[in-house]
Amino acid sequence: GQQVMQIPQYQHVQEGEDFTTYCNSSTTLSNIQWYKQRPGGHPVFLIQLVKSGEVKKQKRLTFQFGEAKKNSSLHITATQTTDVGTYFCAGRRESNYQLIWGAGTKLIIKP
């Protein structure tokens, strides 16, 4: 069935290093949403991308939606301890508007 593959599953970084997570869909998406889940918490909406090639920034976070609307990425510059958590992408199908979730990328700050 239709999937959204998200990689990597985990990323260990030193505080101050950058972090990137990628999502790839087997089919074209109408939009893609990104969520953050802190340890022990619930997913919280970060941003939605709709247009082909769209790039949006939120402070140190940069979100991109691919030209073909099949892939997306989230890049965090100079990670901080407050960035710790799991980042999920969720793509909305063009055919029936159902939301397909990636498995998430866990950001871990090395002690």
Next chain:
Amino acid sequence: NAGVTQTPKFRVLKTGQSMTLLCAQDMNHEYMYWYRQDPGMGLRLIHYSVGEGTTAKGEVPDGYNVSRLKKQNFLLGLESAAPSQTSVYFCASSLTTSPLHFGNGTRLTVT
């Protein structure tokens, strides 16, 4: 404005027991969802509803039933709990295809 409220927060059941999880939202959202989240996995959709009186199966509906008698409430029932249903359950709501608002989750253990 409470958003999405889930009760209970924690529950321990014995195999074969039944229970109902309650989700309430005060945002007048049309769509409501029940997800389960297991360690190392993303969110898997159990059932969802696109309006009062309507429900539909998600990707993992077996062993669960739902009801949406009122627009603001979405109930998830387990008729005969099994250890495989040990998980964290999240309810969410949205205005049709807009981003999801999640509740704080219910941690269920079935022994």
